[in-house]
Amino acid sequence: MLSRGCSRFTPLLSPWRPHRWRRAASAAAAVAIPDDVPPPPKHQLTDTDLKRLAFQRNIGVSAHIDSGKTTLTERILFYTGRIRDIHEVRGRDSVGAKMDSMDLEREKGITIQSAATFCDWETTSPADGSKHKYAINIIDTPGHVDFTIEVERALRVLDGAILVLCAVAGVQSQTTTVDRQMRRYGVPRISFVNKMDRPGANPWRIVSQIRSKLRIPAAAVQVPIGVEDGFKGVVDLVYWRAIYNEGQKGIDVVVSEEIPADVLELAKEKRTELIEQLAEVDEEIGELFLMDEQPSNDQIAAAIRRSTIGLKFSPVFLGSAIKNTAVQPLLDGVCAYLPNPSELDVVAHDTTLPVTADPVPLSPAAAAPLVGLAFKLEEGRFGQLTYMRVYQGSLKKSNLIYNARTGKKVKVPRLVRMHSNEMEDIESIGPGEICAIFGVECSSGDTFTDGSTSFSMTSMFVPEPVISLAIKANGIETPNFSRALNRFQKEDPTFRVHLDQESKETIISGMGELHLEIYVERMRREYNVDCATGKPRVAFRETISKRADFTYVHKKQTGGAGQYAKVAGYIEPMEMDPETGKDVMFENVIMGGTIPSNYIPAIEKGFYEALEKGTLTGNPISGVRFVLKDGGYHIVDSSELAFRNATIGAFREAFRAASAIVLEPIMKVEVVAPGEFQSNVISGLNTRRGTIVDSEVRDDEFTAIADVALNDMFGYSNQLRGSTQGKGEFSMEYKLHAPALPHLQMELENAYKKALAAKNK
Numbered sequence: 001m002l003s004r005g006c007s008r009f010t011p012l013l014s015p016w017r018p019h020r021w022r023r024a025a026s027a028a029a030a031v032a033i034p035d036d037v038p039p040p041p042k043h044q045l046t047d048t049d050l051k052r053l054a055f056q057r058n059i060g061v062s063a064h065i066d067s068g069k070t071t072l073t074e075r076i077l078f079y080t081g082r083i084r085d086i087h088e089v090r091g092r093d094s095v096g097a098k099m100d101s102m103d104l105e106r107e108k109g110i111t112i113q114s115a116a117t118f119c120d121w122e123t124t125s126p127a128d129g130s131k132h133k134y135a136i137n138i139i140d141t142p143g144h145v146d147f148t149i150e151v152e153r154a155l156r157v158l159d160g161a162i163l164v165l166c167a168v169a170g171v172q173s174q175t176t177t178v179d180r181q182m183r184r185y186g187v188p189r190i191s192f193v194n195k196m197d198r199p200g201a202n203p204w205r206i207v208s209q210i211r212s213k214l215r216i217p218a219a220a221v222q223v224p225i226g227v228e229d230g231f232k233g234v235v236d237l238v239y240w241r242a243i244y245n246e247g248q249k250g251i252d253v254v255v256s257e258e259i260p261a262d263v264l265e266l267a268k269e270k271r272t273e274l275i276e277q278l279a280e281v282d283e284e285i286g287e288l289f290l291m292d293e294q295p296s297n298d299q300i301a302a303a304i305r306r307s308t309i310g311l312k313f314s315p316v317f318l319g320s321a322i323k324n325t326a327v328q329p330l331l332d333g334v335c336a337y338l339p340n341p342s343e344l345d346v347v348a349h350d351t352t353l354p355v356t357a358d359p360v361p362l363s364p365a366a367a368a369p370l371v372g373l374a375f376k377l378e379e380g381r382f383g384q385l386t387y388m389r390v391y392q393g394s395l396k397k398s399n400l401i402y403n404a405r406t407g408k409k410v411k412v413p414r415l416v417r418m419h420s421n422e423m424e425d426i427e428s429i430g431p432g433e434i435c436a437i438f439g440v441e442c443s444s445g446d447t448f449t450d451g452s453t454s455f456s457m458t459s460m461f462v463p464e465p466v467i468s469l470a471i472k473a474n475g476i477e478t479p480n481f482s483r484a485l486n487r488f489q490k491e492d493p494t495f496r497v498h499l500d501q502e503s504k505e506t507i508i509s510g511m512g513e514l515h516l517e518i519y520v521e522r523m524r525r526e527y528n529v530d531c532a533t534g535k536p537r538v539a540f541r542e543t544i545s546k547r548a549d550f551t552y553v554h555k556k557q558t559g560g561a562g563q564y565a566k567v568a569g570y571i572e573p574m575e576m577d578p579e580t581g582k583d584v585m586f587e588n589v590i591m592g593g594t595i596p597s598n599y600i601p602a603i604e605k606g607f608y609e610a611l612e613k614g615t616l617t618g619n620p621i622s623g624v625r626f627v628l629k630d631g632g633y634h635i636v637d638s639s640e641l642a643f644r645n646a647t648i649g650a651f652r653e654a655f656r657a658a659s660a661i662v663l664e665p666i667m668k669v670e671v672v673a674p675g676e677f678q679s680n681v682i683s684g685l686n687t688r689r690g691t692i693v694d695s696e697v698r699d700d701e702f703t704a705i706a707d708v709a710l711n712d713m714f715g716y717s718n719q720l721r722g723s724t725q726g727k728g729e730f731s732m733e734y735k736l737h738a739p740a741l742p743h744l745q746m747e748l749e750n751a752y753k754k755a756l757a758a759k760n761k
């Protein structure tokens, strides 16, 4: 059994922390119940539950941009009979892939929103010829980092994933990002080396990159038959047979006991390598290996399953989605090696218990009380659509469900299963499944129950925006302007909107230029609001570099009732919690009621308000813990307003004393270009103050990875095009906020002072 919530990888890279649920505890948790209350017993699974769950898979398809996720998913849907024909991403038939349902996605040939679908897949057991039908929910996720929240959302609710890699480019920068996200949510993965038809395809290099760069023990479970253009099938190393695709669009799978002579030696060598790798991570195979005994085919298959689900191993499959080769064996692999919903331990927090109480194990039993997580919202033609993963119990149409965060009760008017942008009405859904409901008001990450429990699940990691721009409607602003912005904010927690109090401009912020550009375009198309935007601006931040104490009295006497509030404590630097992304915190350690408890929320509010605008450059403040230790009040003159103002004043004073600095976003930039342009690319990155952190030269192309400040990246696509005759490509993703160089900080401070002076004139 696994525990989703405990470190399942050996402690190589995993940022996973035990008891992550604790942070999800709500204010309601402050009930005085002793700490040692045992968690309620897990609901027993019946034989019917186990039978149904054994053939259920919830999987995601994730990868670096353009690795072929959508192309692969299109094949999966075709072979499982979900769609009648295959349409290509940017295909000549201009239909576009099924899962890229937004017009914008089809035009740009990229996936923006993750799409959910489901299909059935029948497998034939190579061991005894028995047939089994599996129900698979699939989420195709975008590869572009600007839409990373979509990947986070999907991984949060999936039980397993296919990590797609290009057979030439291998592990790319976003592969490592996706890998990190998979670790965060403890998602077992099988790897699929796609594009085996490409010149220069080398699966062995990719396998060794998975081991060295992603640091997961991995081994191929197949070897290719034919290379590049001649790639026509694979040898299944576990059950020792050759598998070919034949017929129109590779629809017929032909299995042969005969291994082609030209790959026989390679297949033997790679099967030995597979067993050796398994011996490292699986006890049973390890013991057989020590005794020099050969494991049986079934023993190998069982060890792959155990170690994959245990997050100790990733089996590597090979194929070419575009050439319709070896996709069906991958589907068999999903069923054979990825977990079913009963094989993961999922926990929730009981909000009636103290935050330190043990988590409550959830059980995918149909008869247990309902617990479901709303992981994605979408405004559709028929109103708000909420995607939900049911973890425990069943959900029926017309049921009353409770939002654990707001305590509100709602009726489920319509229940559907999603197939990209199409839907199928259903009457009920069981545990371990994914569905969508209509007309339910909630936010992304809310937990729903049937009202008989107070369970709440943890929320997702939400990264901070890195870029912002001013936006205004062309002509007269209609209500659609704010309607659109409100809806986008609700759907996407990485998209933020605020009104700059000084310039009175509406500022939108997000994960990259493309992210914001897509929303501006959607405003025009979906809301009929044409907008003008300002120049993209880097989302600088401010922080402190040392602790500073404060004692601050806010006192005002203006005739009538006065204002009096005193706060004392300190602020200190705080590191980001890798799990939640949170790096600001308010802590109240007052003893003895020097400030009445009803004023504490106003102080907390004042702190968060003060964080909105730093005094150096007017940018938001992060990385600060505010500790309230003492204070004072006046029986008549104290008020919430006085305490809020006192906190803002105290914070600003302490902020200056705590050696405030400006932070700028640093991006991980990956460039891939033909080898002859390597020196041009490197010198281009150097002139932008980039630090090269990794590079790799292959037969005729190279990859360079550099850390570069986002502020120095404007106009890079033009520069790269110019210096590589248009043949270079790059992608970038947010890495961290780091202190800005002194001259940049000075420049930003001066500009801010000037803007303030102009405003006050």
Ligand SMILES: Nc1nc2c(ncn2[C@@H]2O[C@H](COP(=O)(O)OP(=O)(O)OP(=O)(O)O)[C@@H](O)[C@H]2O)c(=O)[nH]1
Pocket: 063, 064, 065, 066, 067, 068, 069, 070, 071, 072, 088, 089, 090, 109, 110, 111, 112, 141, 142, 143, 144, 194, 195, 196, 197, 198, 319, 320, 321, 322, 323
């Ligand atoms: N040679 C070759 N090209 C492929 C293969 N699979 C996909 N492609 C091509 O690779 C490009 C990207 O494919 P997509 O399926 O859009 O990739 P994606 O990973 O979904 O892309 P994003 O969603 O934008 O991240 C398209 O031009 C595909 O035709 C393959 O097996 N071999």
